[in-house]
Amino acid sequence: QDIPANKYGLKVVSDLALYQRMVAKDANMRMVNLETLIPGIKKDIRYATANNFTKQQLYRQALVFLRLPVAKALLEAQRELNRLGYGFKIFDGYRPYEVTEKMWAIVPDDRYAANPANGSGHNRGAAVDLTLIYLETGKEVVMPTDFDDFTEKAYHNYPLKDSAVAANRGLLKTIMEKHGFTALETEWWHYFFRDHKKYPLMDIRFEELDKR
Ligand SMILES: C[C@@H](N)C(=O)N[C@H](C)C(=O)O
Numbered sequence: 001q002d003i004p005a006n007k008y009g010l011k012v013v014s015d016l017a018l019y020q021r022m023v024a025k026d027a028n029m030r031m032v033n034l035e036t037l038i039p040g041i042k043k044d045i046r047y048a049t050a051n052n053f054t055k056q057q058l059y060r061q062a063l064v065f066l067r068l069p070v071a072k073a074l075l076e077a078q079r080e081l082n083r084l085g086y087g088f089k090i091f092d093g094y095r096p097y098e099v100t101e102k103m104w105a106i107v108p109d110d111r112y113a114a115n116p117a118n119g120s121g122h123n124r125g126a127a128v129d130l131t132l133i134y135l136e137t138g139k140e141v142v143m144p145t146d147f148d149d150f151t152e153k154a155y156h157n158y159p160l161k162d163s164a165v166a167a168n169r170g171l172l173k174t175i176m177e178k179h180g181f182t183a184l185e186t187e188w189w190h191y192f193f194r195d196h197k198k199y200p201l202m203d204i205r206f207e208e209l210d211k212r
C-alpha cells in the first residue's frame with residue numbers, strides 16, 4: 001500500500017479508506033476497541049480530560065484502541081494476572097500522530113515523549129501505558145510515581161527503598177515481558193509490543209475508527 005510521507009519523510013496513514021484497505025489485506029492491522037475484547041477492562045484515560053501533563057483535553061472519547069495481536073496479548077496477560085489477584089488499568093493505547101505532535105511541543109524530551117520526527121509506538125497501536133489494580137478492591141497498586149511523572153523516579157532502574165513498590169513494578173514488567181512486550185527504561189508504565197515497527201504510524205481519530 002502506498003502511504004504518503006509527511007514533512008519529516010515519515011509514512012503516516014491518515015486516510016480511513018487506506019487504513020481499511022490495509023485491514024482487508026491483513027486482519028492483524030485492525031485497531032480493536034479493547035473493551036470489545038476485554039469487557040470491563042479498567043481505564044483512566046487522562047488524555048480525554050485536562051488532567052494530564054499537557055493540561056489540555058487531547059481525545060474526545062475515553063477509548064483504548066490497539067492492533068489486534070497487541071490486544072490479544074494483553075487479554076492473555078490479564079488472564080494470568082487475574083489468577084494472581086490483579087488486573088490492569090489502562091492509561092493509553094493507540095494515540096493519533098497529531099497528539100504526539102502536541103505532546104512534543106510541551107515536552108520536547110524523547111526520554112518522556114516521542115519525537116514526531118520518529119513517531120511513537122502509540123501511533124502504531126503497538127504501545128500501551130498501564131498499571132496494576134487489585135481485583136478485589138479495584139484500587140491501583142502503589143507504583144514508584146504517578147503516571148507521566150517525567151522524573152528519574154519513573155525509571156525501571158531507579159533504586160526503591162520500599163520493597164513492596166519494587167515488587168509491584170517488577171510484577172508488571174514480568175507479566176508484560178512474558179506476553180511479548182518490552183519495557184521503556186524511562187517510564188515504568190510504558191510497554192512496546194514485539195515488532196511494533198511493522199505496524200504503520202497512523203493519524204486517524206478514535207471517532208473515525210469507532211464508526212460501524
Ligand atoms: C507521554 C508518555 N505517556 C509516553 O507514552 N511516552 C512515550 C515515549 C511516547 O510518547 O511514545
Ligand SMILES: [Zn+2]
Pocket residue numbers: 092122127128129189190191
Ligand atoms: Zn506510552
